[in-house]
Amino acid sequence: MIKICNLSKTSRHQPVLDNIQLEILNEKIIGLVGQNGVGKSTLLQAIAGRLTISTHVLYEGQPVRHNVHAAQHIFLLSQQPTFSDHFNLAQILQYGNDVFPHFNWVQANHLLQQVKLQPSYFYYELSKGQAAIFSFIYALCTRATYTLLDEPLDGVDEISRKQLYEILLKDYIQHPRTFVIASHHLQEIEHLLEELIILKQHTIYLHENIHILQQRFVKVSHHPPLQHQYPVIYMEEHPIQSFSIIDLQHKDWLETWAYETLDLHEIYYYISKGALQ
Template sequence: MRVEVAGLTVRYGDVTAVDDVSFSLSGNKIYGLLGRNGSGKTSMMSALAGYRRPIGSVRLDGVPVFENAAAMRQVCLVRHAADAADKGDKVSQVLEYGAAWRDTWDNAYALELVDLFKISPKAKVGELSLGQRSALGVVIGLASRSPLTMLDESHLGMDTPTRYAFYDTLLSDFMAHPRTIMISTHLIEELSSLLEEVVIIDAGRLVLQEEADVLRSRGTEVTGNTADVDEFTAGLTVLSEKSLGRTKSAMVYGALEDAQLVRARQLGLELGPIALQDLFVHLTEPVGGKR
């Protein structure tokens, strides 16, 4: 599913949550929607799902999503821990609702996921732990097999082993059933290997949209003798530094030129990639105390 957003603005009274954002998603990829708290991620996803009338344009495969029942049935947005489910409903009922709402629903897969995450179909939603409710949200998102599936921090309530099981399941199901998946997360490094492309927003505005590997290539970790590292990084944008004895490691932002690569070899420096999360922090760092 192609997603085309033009001039999207979302306001709550005097507060502008999303400010004139434009981008497009080509489809059949796993996208990461990255932003600090209050950056507008949830508001943007709500607009993409057709939950609110947009200022600007949100089109899915060329048609507006708002007040378009056919388009909205092709979208699944899971916000946090299955928050659309009534606490008095049983898990089995929630799965029945999913099957009734979505033509693409795979009930056999839903039951497989419920078993994987150790959720009793007979349990009431209100009786589930936070981690189980988060897992139920993931079940709804993945089993929907919606052409546009969005998971808004839906995995944060899970413990580490369950999150890793989710990541493995997400990737294997995406490979078997390609679709457009967007995930908003603060656990950037845990998910970074899954992300093919990232959309970064800050204070409601688009910072960048780029393939994850291209973004990673913007930064380099430089390691070696302290004096040599200091010489090499002079004049470069240094994100952070660490020292241990005579050895120093510095993370720099910006592509290195051929002459710089040659100089690094002459100095005996080791060059390596830096974490996507470190680049995200740099790109959304407040300037002069303001964002």
């Protein structure tokens, strides 16, 4: 388990992360979403032990900062270039095989053939999309206990993204471990997810099982304006019919209003819009 306690960071006297409290259990696929600048990448870097504030992040009870054991079991695929231009793909895979105890060399070579990338190619020769695909394959094949993916397939075409996420899901089913996927394309990955973390105002707005989440938030159509005991997180008023997004907070629905459930990306969309009202 990864446990985060009292994790905060500022930059130029402005909050980047504010008092993060979070537990990430083993063998889950978790989505991490939030608007630009809310701290998603910083949170993943902290979990991976790359920041001084990583002393507030514990893996198996020990801080991840300067922790060789944690480094062997937590891998972060960041938005920054991951590998040196001076190595070819075979050398990069060999490095992964040397570092990560469960690295799957056979799968890595099989997936490279599948996406038509030769092990002899140098990293600098790859296009942006090819580099993203190779990095995704590398991350998958580390078989790290915790694999953190920060906008992993940026620059990759839609069909390839869908195929690669299906490969991830199949591999996860065969070899369960934890993935945390930060993405602006929640609609593409929501079928993979078991939990969702929403960052808002630089802290955890919610961390919830997706099935509970989809029961918790509903869309209610109404006219005149809705008077309701439950919190309204977003509302739009129109002359003929208005609607509100209601947070039931795990309570039973007791009203006579007609309502509809929402997809995961719709829930996040309305939560984000509500922040701007």
